[in-house]
Amino acid sequence: MKGVMIQGTASDAGKSFIATALCRLLKQKGFHPVPFKSQNVSNNSYVTADGKEIGRAQGLQAEACGLEAIPEMNPILLKPSANGQSEIVWLGERKDTVSGLAYRKTYYEQAVKVITESLHYLEKENRFLVIEGAGSPVEMNLKTKELVNMKIAEMADVPVILTADINRGGLFASVIGTLELLEPQERSRVKGIIINKFHGDPHFFEDGKLWLEERTGIPVLAILPYLPDHHLEAEDSLSLAERFHANVRKPIDVAVIQLPYLSNYSDIEPFLYEEDTSIRWVQQAEEFGAPDALIIPGTKSTLHDLAFLKDSGLMNCIQQYAESGGIIAGLCGGFQMLGEYLTDPDGYDSGMAGRIEKGAGLIPAYTVFYSDKTTIRVKGKVPSHVTGNEIPVEGFEIHMGQTLLHSSPPFIVREDGSGEGYASPDGRIIGTYLHHVFHSDSFRSDWLNRIRQEKGLPLHSSQVNRDKQNAFDQIAEHLEKHLNWERFLGIIEEDKKDTVR
CATH class of the missing domain: 3.40.50.300 (P-loop containing nucleotide triphosphate hydrolases)
Structure with missing residues (x-):
């Protein structure tokens, strides 16, 4: 050849x-x-x-x-x-x-x-x-x-x-x-x-x-x-520390939970190029602090990482942060963990058939794990109630669980008119299966501008997601x-x- x-x-x-x-x-x-x-x-x-x-x-x-x-x-x-x-x-x-x-x-x-x-x-x-x-x-x-x-x-x-x-x-x-x-x-x-x-x-x-x-x-x-x-995104998990370790504290502090089975951490990489924003990985409750925003990323083993959040005390930190009006984004497995409960009837996620676990209870939804896996590309719009502007976004979904919402406003309206994910009425808590939503310069800028406005920082729109x-x-x-x-x-x-x- x-x-x-x-x-x-x-x-x-x-x-x-x-x-x-x-x-x-x-x-x-x-x-x-x-x-x-x-x-x-x-x-x-x-x-x-x-x-x-x-x-x-x-x-x-x-x-x-x-x-x-x-x-x-x-x-x-x-x-x-x-x-x-x-x-x-x-x-x-x-x-x-x-x-x-x-x-x-x-x-x-x-x-x-x-x-x-x-x-x-x-x-x-x-x-x-x-x-x-x-x-x-x-x-x-x-x-x-x-x-x-x-x-x-x-x-x-x-x-x-x-x-x-x-x-x-x-x-x-x-x-x-x-x-x-x-x-x-x-x-x-x-x-x-x-x-x-x-x-x-x-x-x-x-x-x-x-x-x-x-x-x-x-x-x-x-x-x-x-x-x-x-x-361009890193491929090897060993590069995680290298890419983020030199990120000094900046005016906006975004905490990201470093889950044991973290997946698709490329979702977070656009924040590396925001001049006023730092990413801080959190593994223990003592490290949680008082971030300006919190991201719970994707995971390959949702129920195992849910247990990690509870055992480490981070779940209490997340719930208290939400009660105090914190801004939270749950991505894929993070979205699932923010719901009311998760069930694994056949053991596809946890390896234990019939396992049921309580989630954070911050999103009115529950997740059921099935053998079928969703792998699709998605285009849609974030409605104006989330950030104040209707914003086009695109990305991809990769997940085995299906999350059922109790008639809540969606985070995204897909091109076919169907809703995806969840956004609280005040837009402070969002959950979505859409990977790379933060790669949308417009959405990421509006999401951060909400924080900038609350902190009295200059508002601006970033173009860090350059033409690939x-x-x-x-x-x-x-x-x-x-x-x-x-x-x-x-x-x-x-x-x-x-x-x-």
Whole structure:
């Protein structure tokens, strides 16, 4: 096959970022790229146009390629849930929920087959594959049945570019150690190295570059400086602390509950670019404080995270905050937990059939968990009673529960006229299944302007959700500026002279 694979020395080394930038750069240079990741382990999802669910990174990479995402770009998505189990999303549809051991025993051969079929499906379109690996290719306890790194490079017969994060320290050991632990035939596939997240002048790393090339015999294709504020979402959960840790206190304090089974935290990322707003993650009751607004995000295990809220004392904090007139937004699982009670008749959420739990009681609704899963894209409008203006919004829903409201005003009116979610009459408490509602600049600005007005701060409308296509162009330009394109081109065209159209 025609293509290249981006692997990393560790998780969060920058594989998704580089693969996405490469998708756009290859598109600009006349290739016809298509993204591929055989198996993704993530609770950050993307909903395709036909309502299928894949890893968010591959959805964004498809957009960078100018393509509609399809399930074959990420045929297997594993979504970690409670008790060491994961939901298996197979070609975009929910298949099962099993433990890691059971998955390896039961699904390995089936997984090899569906990955092979997906690769051949994408190859039929005569496109250039940009394949993303996962974690490290030398997890020795997993190598006998791995489905994400060198096994895939072999199946697709493509060269590998190894990415290493210099920001974490230990770069030389991670690169050399990775190469030493590869089998000879695996190591022979590694044709280049990219040093990622470099701070300072890359020229100061010239001696390190020469040492790596002399020690390994593999060219260092790029020393990529760290690129902040590129406005594209992070894929790896390890990047959560990195993206939010430097966020100092600002005039508006938005607290976000850091749930144990947090999912789709990309819902929160637009707040990072608000000049007067800081995000503060809360894990304990002692950290709650007196925020200007509270967000309860999505979760892969609603009932387990509901128990966490109660056991930690955070539920009492949330209820007292609401009684004092606090501004609260519940997103997906957060929406469910704000209701009166939740029931799991067949154990699809909690693993315990018949389980019933009280919610926060802040929204007049109850949630029932079923086996059927909702995965749809949504467009609609937020009615004027919520923020004072009727605002168009769009996003996606991914959830198994159905929430039934007691004749309450909806948060959103969909394009078909149906209501979604809940908004209190005064608009201070909202609940919605719509992921990425805060990516709407107009809605987010109006929601924050209510807080600004109450605090006597200047009102303004932010445009932080820039045109995504410009963001793709920005990261492609960043990669091209620092990539030895001629050497890279030589690698991908070796024995594949018909790559460029």
